[in-house]
Amino acid sequence: MDEFEPRIIGFLCNWCSYAGADLAGTSRLEMPSNLVPIKVMCSSRVDPEMVADAFLRGADGVLIAGCHPGDCHYDKGNYYARRRFAVLKKVVESLGLEADRLRLSWISASEGARFRKVVEEFTEKVRKLGPNPAGKETLL
Amino acid sequence: MTESRYIVSPEEYGDGTRRVLRQLLASGAMGSVFAMRRTGEEGSFCYSLVSDPSMVDDIVPFYPVMPVQAARALTQLTITRPLDRPVAALLRPCEVRAFVENVKQSQGSMENLFIISCTCPGVVPTADIRDMKDEIAIREREFVIRDACSACIEFVPGPQTDMVLLMACDDPPEGTRLLLQSRRALETAAGLDGFEMETDRPLGELTAVTARQRASSRNRLLKNAPVAGRGLEDLVSMFSMCIGCRACRQACPLCNCILCDYETARTIHTPELVREESNRRGAVRVPSGSIQFQLGRLNHIAPYCTGCGQCSDVCPVHIPVAEIFIRAAELVQTSLGYSPGKDIDDAPALSTYVEGELQDITD
Ligand code: SF4
Ligand code: SF4
Ligand code: FES
Numbered sequence: 001m002d003e004f005e006p007r008i009i010g011f012l013c014n015w016c017s018y019a020g021a022d023l024a025g026t027s028r029l030e031m032p033s034n035l036v037p038i039k040v041m042c043s044s045r046v047d048p049e050m051v052a053d054a055f056l057r058g059a060d061g062v063l064i065a066g067c068h069p070g071d072c073h074y075d076k077g078n079y080y081a082r083r084r085f086a087v088l089k090k091v092v093e094s095l096g097l098e099a100d101r102l103r104l105s106w107i108s109a110s111e112g113a114r115f116r117k118v119v120e121e122f123t124e125k126v127r128k129l130g131p132n133p134a135g136k137e138t139l140l
Numbered sequence: 141m142t143e144s145r146y147i148v149s150p151e152e153y154g155d156g157t158r159r160v161l162r163q164l165l166a167s168g169a170m171g172s173v174f175a176m177r178r179t180g181e182e183g184s185f186c187y188s189l190v191s192d193p194s195m196v197d198d199i200v201p202f203y204p205v206m207p208v209q210a211a212r213a214l215t216q217l218t219i220t221r222p223l224d225r226p227v228a229a230l231l232r233p234c235e236v237r238a239f240v241e242n243v244k245q246s247q248g249s250m251e252n253l254f255i256i257s258c259t260c261p262g263v264v265p266t267a268d269i270r271d272m273k274d275e276i277a278i279r280e281r282e283f284v285i286r287d288a289c290s291a292c293i294e295f296v297p298g299p300q301t302d303m304v305l306l307m308a309c310d311d312p313p314e315g316t317r318l319l320l321q322s323r324r325a326l327e328t329a330a331g332l333d334g335f336e337m338e339t340d341r342p343l344g345e346l347t348a349v350t351a352r353q354r355a356s357s358r359n360r361l362l363k364n365a366p367v368a369g370r371g372l373e374d375l376v377s378m379f380s381m382c383i384g385c386r387a388c389r390q391a392c393p394l395c396n397c398i399l400c401d402y403e404t405a406r407t408i409h410t411p412e413l414v415r416e417e418s419n420r421r422g423a424v425r426v427p428s429g430s431i432q433f434q435l436g437r438l439n440h441i442a443p444y445c446t447g448c449g450q451c452s453d454v455c456p457v458h459i460p461v462a463e464i465f466i467r468a469a470e471l472v473q474t475s476l477g478y479s480p481g482k483d484i485d486d487a488p489a490l491s492t493y494v495e496g497e498l499q500d501i502t503d
Binding site for chain 2: 047048049052053055056057058069076079080082083084085086087088089090091093094095096097103104105106118133134135136137138139140
């Protein structure tokens with residue numbers, strides 16, 4: 001059987017993490033191609049609704065990435081994003097869903113190498129978790 | 141302060157409270173009263189703004205029903221502008237907390253509200269209202285309250301309340317016993333005829349045993365709550381009956397968005413998407429989106445849920461929505477150190493942050 005290739009949705013903030021991903025690309029850093037990036041203006045633009053949608057549509061993992069605390073280009077967006085992520089994690093936990101499929105990372109525009117590391121680590125972690133059962137559910 | 145001040149009278153609490161309300165209206169201290177009113181038909185009740193003192197007769201103070209969560213009604217009443225005359229509002233503790241929460245989110249105003257609450261014995265499921273016996277049986281507590289109510293540990297109203305009627309407590313009083321909790325309450329009580337002023341122990345001491353009983357039923361509910369951490373399959377089967385009526389969000393006092401995302405075209409799935417999902421899964425329910433809706437509502441409301449039980453109560457297919465929310469809310473609110481409706485000066489949980497917090501969930 002072919003090895004399971006996870007599909008990961010990455011919500012990347014325009015100013016830091018997306019630029020970090022770009023840098024990884026222009027620096028020709030090799031990394032797994034499992035992450036599908038979606039550009040958002042700020043990590044705080046990610047309503048948990050969007051994560052839930054990705055998850056229920058069968059994404060095996062969802063990454064939210066933004067500027068490091070203190071560096072958000074809208075000043076405080078990432079602090080609010082972190083609170084929402086805490087809510088999301090606890091809600092998911094309370095339902096017995098797999099909170100490990102969700103990750104929030106801070107990646108700056110100059111951290112191409114860190115972007116690669118996060119993608120590698122997360123892809124491996126999600127690979128171990130196996131396919132998201134929500135992807136096969138017919139009663140959503 | 142170890143002693144609290146109460147006004148007392150020997151009449152049954154319904155009569156005693158109505159007498160307070162009549163005097164408040166007649167003296168002009170209050171322009172109107174917001175309270176539960178019996179509307180003629182057996183088992184028919186609604187919240188009303190009562191302005192005519194003679195119609196106070198129809199008010200049933202803290203009758204154990206909740207056809208509408210009062211915070212929802214008060215939010216509607218005060219969202220465009222504050223009340224222009226003083227209104228005495230009879231609210232249960234979860235209604236006070238939910239309303240305070242809405243006010244914090246700029247969805248209503250506390251101005252000109254004089255809040256009378258109770259140490260709350262709970263309410264019956266709305267479906268049982270028509271089977272309710274006479275007032276005496278109710279006074280004797282011969283009714284079965286909602287699961288959410290038996291698990292409520294916040295049954296003693298907080299500091300936003302002006303007066304508190306002593307109901308659920310370790311040694312229920314004969315007659316009417318109203319705590320004067322605010323300066324306004326002390327001033328207002330001075331103008332009332334036919335009540336004795338007494339000092340007694342504070343509410344916390346009068347309700348300690350009851351609080352312990354509630355805490356243990358709460359633990360039971362948290363442990364046995366439906367889909368208590370049992371995973372996707374259970375979640376899906378729990379909501380497989382959901383008819384998507386959105387009554388749960390319509391009834392929830394904290395679901396205060398005027399236009400819910402889940403009522404907009406944005407959340408309607410296109411035929412292409414549905415077909416694609418069907419191809420991948422073999423089949424897919426149409427319309428899809430009930431779990432998506434529940435997850436969205438859980439994420440938006442869990443930090444603020446006051447555990448009133450209204451969402452379970454209105455669900456036409458008997459999904460224990462509130463029990464699921466109460467469990468999620470417990471985890472969420474503990475992790476954020478937030479208690480909805482407790483402190484009106486606290487910023488809402490998702491509109492604030494602490495710089496160095498929650499580092500263990502990020503990297
Ligand atoms: S989610 Fe349910 S229990 Fe919680 S406040 Fe809303 S209606 Fe009440
Ligand atoms: S009230 Fe019940 S049936 Fe209606 S949307 Fe909510 S969970 Fe579904
Ligand atoms: S702009 Fe990058 S997190 Fe806000």
